[in-house]
Every structure is written in C-alpha cells, then in structure tokens.
Amino acid sequence: MAKMEVKTSLLDDMIGVGDMVLLEPLDEDSFINNLKKRFDHNEVYTYIGSVVISINPYRSLPIYTPEKVEEYRNRNFYELSPHIFALSDEAYRSLRDQDKDQCILITGESGAGKTEASKLVMSYVAAVCGKGAEVNQVKEQLLQSNPVLEAFGNAKTMRNDNSSRFGKYMDIEFDFKGDPLGGVISNYLLEKSRVVKQPRGERNFHIFYQILSGASEEFLCKLKLERDFSRYNYLGLDSARVNGVDDAANFRTVRNAMQIVGFMDHETQSVFEVVAAVLKLGNIEFKPESRANGLDESKIKDKNELKEICELTGIDQSVLERAFSFRTVEAKQEKVSTTLNVAQAYYARDALAKNLYSRLFSWLVTRINESIKAQTKVRKKVMGVLDIYGFEIFEDNSFEQFIINYCNEKLQQIFIELTLKEEQEEYIREGIEWTHIEYFNNAIICDLIENNQTGILAMLDEECLRPGTVTDDTFLEKLNQVCATHQHFESRMSKCSRFLNDTSLPHSCFRIQHYAGKVMYQVEGFVDKNNDLLYRDLSQAMWKANHSLIKALFPEGNPAKINLKRPPTAGSQFKASVATLMKNLQTKNPNYIRCIKPNDKKAAHIFNEALVCHQIRYLGLLENVRVRRAGYAFRQPYEPCLERYKMLCKQTWPHWRGPARAGVEVLFNELRIPEEEFSFGRSKIFIRNPRTLFKLEDLRKQRLEDLATLIGKIYRGWKCRTHFLLMKKCQVVIASWYRRYSQQKKYQKIKSSTITVQSYIRGWKARKQLRELKHLKRCNEAATVIAAYWHGTQARRELKRLKEEARRKHAVAVIWAYWLGLKVRREYRKFFRANAGRKIYEFTLQRIMQKYFLEMKNKMPSLSPIDKNWPARPYLFLESTHKELKRIFHLWRCKKYRDQFTDQQKLIYEEKLEASELFKDKKALYPASVGQPFQGAYLEISENPKYKKLKDAVDEKIIIAEVVNKINRANGKAASRIFLLTKNNVLLADQKSGTIKSEVPLGDVTKVSMSSQNDGFFAVHLKEGSEAASKGDFLLSSDHLIEMATKLYRTTLSQTKQKLNIEISDEFLVQFKQDKVCVKFIQGSQKNGNIPTCKRKNNRLLEVAVP
C-alpha cells in the first residue's frame, strides 16, 4: 500500500488571507481588515510573497517555543502558517544549501518590534544550526552581545520602553556546514544628545539607571556614585522607573553577558568608570565671572565633583578645569586662547559628555567584535541582520530624524530595487514574459538628500566648512536657493510660490516629502550637530588622562598627531557608512520583515486602524503587493500544485504517472481555466489573478467534500458489509456450535437412558440367573447331603455288622481258648504239679533280672567320677546287687578317668592329694588352693639373666622358686626374699642381687608351723645346734603357702625318709637367735583389705592380724 502523505499548505486553515498577494479585492481597507482579522486571532505574521509583515502583539505569545522551532525546521516557506521562523529557516537553508549570503532587513517604526524580531531570527538560527562545545560558545557570545548593546544603546522613549537609539547591522558568519563561526557588528549613529537631555517622559540610556540600582554599595563607592537618581542632572527624573523593568536585575544580566562575551574584569571596571564620569560631568555647574577686559568668563561652582571625576579618570584637575574655561584655536602655527562664557562652558561640558559616551559605545562595539570575530580565514557564508531605527515623524524633527529618515529612504530604495530585481529575475528564470510594472521609485528623494553637489547633506557640509558666520538660518537660506525647485522639497522661504502662504510651514523649517510621508524639519541645531564640535582643549585633556580607556577614546588629543584638518562632519560620516551598508546589502539575498505597531499605548489586543494604515502607507506595503501581483499573483512549483489540485481531474486522480508539468496542463485544460489566467514557467505555474487561485481552492474544497462524502460512503458501505459478513460468519459459527451442543445433549440423554435400561435388564437377567444357579446349587447340595446320609447309614450299618461279627469271632475264640485251656489243664494237671513251680520261678527270676539289666543299661549315669546319680532300685530283693553294681561302676569309671592321665598330671594330682591330706579341714587357706595348679618355679631362674648369679650358685634342680616375705623379728615388717627349694636344701636369696643369704639342708628342717587361718604366714623351724639354726628360725609369708608346705613335706619325705612335722596352730613359738618369740594369730579388722598385718607387741610376742 502506498504511504499516505499529509501535505499542508499556507492555504489550509487560513484566518483571513495568509499571503496578501492573494487578497481580493486588493485595497487599503481590505488590507487593513485582513491584518486586523489575523491580529485578532493572534496571527501576528502575514506574508506579502516572501516578505513577512509582523504586528507587535505587545504580549508574549506561545509561538516561539522549541516545539515551534522544530515545526518550522526544514519546511517549505508556504507550507505552514506565516511565521518569522519560516523566513529565518528559508534564509538559513538557502545560505547553507545554496551558498547564498543572506540579509534580513527589519524595518518599522519605533516600538514596532524590530529588535525583538532580530533576536527571534538570531535565536532561531542558533537553535537550528550545528551543535558542539565550540559552536555553542560562539552562539552564546553572539546572543549575549545583545543585552550589552541594549543596556548602553537603548532607552525608554515615549514610543518604546526599550527603544534602540542606534542602528545595528550584524553579520553572522557560518562555515560551509552552516555552523556559526563568529560575527561582525556595525553600529550607526547613536542618539548621543540623549546623554545630556531627554524629552519629557523619556529617560537616559538604561545603563545609568542599571548601575545606580544594581551595583553594590562597595562598587558604587568605588565609582564615587550615589544610588539616588535625583543626585544627577543628566538623569530625567519624571520616568526614571519603567513599569515591568527591573534595572537591578538587568545590571546583573549585563555584567554576566559582558563576562560571557569576553570582557576582562579591568575592562568592565574601566567601562563603568567612564559611565560614572559621564554621569558626574552633568553635575559640574558654572557661574559667570567678569574680567577686567570686559570678556565674560565662567568658573566652576563646586569643584568637588570635578575633583572626583579627575580621581576616577586619572585626569589632572587643573588641566580639566582649564579646558572648561578656555578654548585654544590653532591656525597656521598660531595659538589663540579665548575664555569661555557660562553658556560656552556648559556647551563644552555637554559636548564632552556626549562624546565620551558615544565613543565609549563605539569602543564597546569594537571590543565585542574582537571577541566574536571568526577565528578562521576560510571563506565564510554570511547572514546579515539589520535592525535600524525606523522612519520617525515627530512634532519637532531635528538633524537626527533627518539622518534616520534618510537611512530609511535608502532602505526603501534597496527594497524596491531588490524586490523588483528578484521578481524580474524569477520571470526570466522561468521564461515568462516580463511586463513593466509602475511603482514609485524614491531615488529622487535619495538624490535630494545625498547628491554630492546639490544634496542637502552636501549643502550642510558646505555651510559648516565655510568661513564667516555660519548659522542654521544661513544653511536654510542656502537650501532655499539650491533645492527650491525640487518637487519633494518644501520651504516657506523658497522661491517656489506654492508654499509662500503655507502657514503650516514655519519660517525656520523645511519639509521633505519622503516616500513615507511629509516630514517637517526644524533647522535649528543642524549646523552644530553636523559639526559635532568638541573643543580641542577637552580632547587633549582627555588624552592626558591616566586611564587607558579614556586615553584610547580620544586619539586626536595627542599633541604629536595634531591635525588641523577638520574632522569629517556627522552627516558625511553617516552618508558614507550608509553607502557602505547599501553596498553590502546589495551583494546579499534580501529577506524582509516589515514591523508594524498596532497602537501607541504599548498595549496588547488594541488595533488602531489609523495608525496601522499610516504605517502601511509609508512602508509602501500595498505597492509591494501590487508589484508582486503586477505580473502573476501566485506561483507555485508544479509538483506541489499537482499534488494539491490533482483531485479536480479524472486523469490526475488519484495518481498522475507522467511529469508534473504535463499533469498540471491536463488539469488546467480539464478545468477550462482561461489561458490568459495562467502561464507555464520552467518549474512553476504562474497564476495571474488570485480569483483563479481561489476558484481552484473552492473547487478543491468542493471536491474534497465530495471525496470525503465518497470516502465516507464507501467506508460506511465497507463497514456495514464487513459488519454484516462478520455477523453472518458469527451466526453460522454460533448455529453450528448450538446444533452440535443440542445434538450432544440429546445423544448424552439417549445414551444415559439406554445405559439405565440396559443396566436394569442386565440386572434382572443376572438376578434371574443367580436365582436359577442358587436353586441348582441347593439341589446339588441336597442330593450330596442325602447321599452322604445314606452312605453314612450304610457304613454305620456295615460297621455295626462287622463289629458284631468280630465280637462274635472273639467270643468264639475266647470261649475256644477257655475251652482249650480247660481241656489242656485238665489234660496236663497231673504233670505240672511235679517241677513246673521251680521252673516258673527261675524263669520269672531270669526274666526279672533280664529286664533289670536291660533297664539299667538305659539308665546308666555319666562317666564323671563325681557324678553321684544312680538309678533307683526296682525290687527290694536287688538291694545289695544294686549297691555293688553302683560301686563297681564307680570304680570302673574312676579307673577309666585315671587311665587318661600322663605322668606329669599324675604327679600333680599326687601333690594335690598330699596337700589335701595335710591341710583339708585344718587350714582355712586350703580350699582356695585346690583350684590353683602347683607350678613350683614361679621365678624363671634359669631363663632370666637377672638371676644368672643365683643360678650359677645352685647346681641342683629347683623345685620351688618363689618370692616370699621374710618377717623381721625386731619390728614385724616384711622383706622380700627369693625362696628356693632344691632336692636337698632350702635357700633364701636377696631378691635384687640374687645373693644367697641362707642355705639350709633339708635334714636341718625340723618343723613347719602355720596358723589355721586364711593367711600365708609360716615358720620354718631348724634343728637346734645345726649350722643354719645359728641365725634362728625363718618366719616367712607366701601367697602359695599350701603348695610350698606340701612340696617341702614331699621333698623332705623322699630325701630323708622322715615325715616333716607340720604344726597347725594359731599360736606357736619361733626361735630367733637366743630368744623364743610367740607368734599369735588373731582375728583382725579389714582395714588393709584382705592382707594380714604383723606387729611386734613386745619382745616375746608377734601378733598377726588376719582379716
């Protein structure tokens, strides 16, 4: 699908007519009415072709927002409603894209909005051109130059609270990409008379009020100023404060702007010092003083102010004072000094103030130019913005107005030239025949003013330079002579009789018929202002100032550069600068903004038709439209034209495939537009009358309505059809869904009913079958039961019969046996009685014995010799047999037990038996020893190297080797000894060293004594008189007492064949050397556990406490 393009046009949504060229009918009334209508609808901009008419709205409208900038950016001039941005965009784009230098000429009377318009143009261009840190700085500096120049060059006037009192032309320079590089500002003729005097209701330049309101106390003190406006004669007091203007805030803005533009701190300081000096100059007053020679002299009234000025500016006070009192004229190396009277002194003072200020202003412009100057030397594209004072017609018009109006004449001239030239060029470019256009050419007025011989400015210069007395009147006379016949010059005194009786023209005035109207000029002051005289003494005094800025402002004061030639007059200077300006403008593509002031009250919403009418007249706007319409009122490139009107013809609608021009031709033929009404250019269609265009517009409107209706119709049809089709589709879907649903429901119902019926039938059938099966089963069971009963009955009957039969058989057998027995007994009774008794007895006995032994065989106890069990005796008569059998069995099993023993075991058991015989039931210690095997050699004498010495000393077989305690008879304490028993000896050896302490032959051991208690004490008594007995008996204790005593007993018996006497008693005597000590065993406490303790009670008694 083709992309929908929405094209807008100036012709869309128009309030009144956006382009005056299309105004029908074209006359002053319709022109004004159109402007008024648009103004009332907040449309302050209207076009005349490419010229923008701007009406000051006197209020801020929301049409300068960044969104608006975007809206107008890169759009065609006629595409959107008229706007200053459209013009700015057009100018900027043709500068950037077509490399054409541009100038924007903003004209209009004071307060019409020229300065605002110039700022809007600059801000638009700043917004749409390139960005970047450097570019932004340039932009910022260019924009910030405005507040500085406005503060010094603008003032409140009756017409405008911010009236520009100088002309300004600014060239903004761009690189090839369209990025700003810098700028150059030219200023024209500052209204310097304002410094010393302001008309009623007006005030001096803003900067004076801004300093006094906004500077800090400290800064004011530095400048030797006071905040009070009324302290200064130069400040008009009646309107020192302006409504809605905050001078203090503006002062801060200005200082900030100066900083951004690049003013150094000391420069700013110097500038304000000069401003302060100017202000203070106004306070210097003079008083007359007569001299002896009768000449008038003046004297400064109060020198205080002069002193402060001199301090501020670094001027020698006496030099300045003298400069105010004398005037030196130099001619041909001759110096003549004359005194100044009071009036001359005041004149000199004011001249100095005006010059100081106007030169300061020019210096500011130069300084700003230095800052904003483009830094590169590459070729630049230039856009010039001219904001120059508009045409001025006051009650009293003086030299300034004359100059300003001259400037406006020149601008009008260039406007006419360029507009016509452009129009003509376009016709040629497009190959359209050029028809001559009648218009008023103001060249004749320009000539009246600037002609080098007969021009008014030339006359004025001539008068000023002429020797002799020169006054304004002589100047007027001269004018009357030279210009009398000029058709635009009027004067009462001229030779032209037309004005002799014109009472509206005073004698001291002349009148010029400017293109914008007649203006009457007061001739008074022309000569003076043109001369712009500053006494040389003053400029020299200024040059001598110790203040670099002031010194620089007055270069002509340098005595080394004394120039006797008169400086160029103000008029000629202005003429020259205007000529330069015009030359400059002619090289550029002009864009016009014609500013109109809607009322004199500076009020919003008021449209004073008379005032507007006046401006339209003198700006020649109607003529402008006429010139524009003289050939063809409207022109448009073929493409947009075809795009706009293609719906009016079947061939071109909706798409034209061929070239646009052919399309337009087809279109115009089809519409039967008279041929004289249009002409085909190379790229544009030219329409002669707006009527034709409006006819086209009407047709278009009508066609658009038809098309809208058609589109509406088709759309509605399409919508309805689509809706219907959708509904139909929906209905089919819904119906099918519904049918399916209802069939589903029906089917479900039938299915469930069927299942129910089916289940009932199945149930009934099943129950019926169950019943039948149950019946069958019961029948079968009954048959089985009956059969079982029947079989049972049969079986029982058979059993009963068999039992009966068996009983009978048994009875027969018993009876038979009894009968046989009876028969046998009867037969054998005679044999039985002789030997049957004994045989039966023997048989019975044998049978019993047999049974007894067979039973005994099964009841035999275990083979353990200690098993005491023995089966019970069955018959009494077997009592002795039973006991004998028990004894034999026991002996047998004992033998059996013994037969298992080795010799070793036998020896052990023999020893144990011996011990049992010796100690059983005698010594309480014995039972515990039964379970302990007798080991004999507890110490491994032969293996342990510790006992090597002992082993070497004993060469016999060791029977016992054991550690015993030998009881000390002195205190009853025990000492460890090794007790050795060999075949022949008893030995006691030291436990540690193994040294034999005592050796007793077994034959010398007479007795061993011990207690009956549970202790291991024993005494070995020795034979009296033997060698061993000399030390006395041994009292020893051992853990293996029973074993030791048994082995000692057995060894003694086998060696000496004598039984060793073992005495078991709880009190026995022991021979210790000569004494006999009684060892007594008592029952002791269990304090020391189970260990018996031995204590010596006295010399004769050792007490052993046994637990």
Ligand SMILES: Nc1ncnc2c1ncn2[C@@H]1O[C@H](COP(=O)(O)OP(=O)(O)OP(=O)(O)O)[C@@H](O)[C@H]1O
């Ligand atoms: N486009 C605008 N929108 C709103 N207010 C405006 C506009 N243009 C001008 N004004 C108002 O009108 C006042 C005067 O405008 P401006 O200073 O531009 O006039 P001017 O033509 O430069 O006058 P002069 O010749 O005295 O310098 C401005 O201070 C502002 O209040």
Ligand SMILES: [Mg+2]
């Ligand atoms: Mg202005």
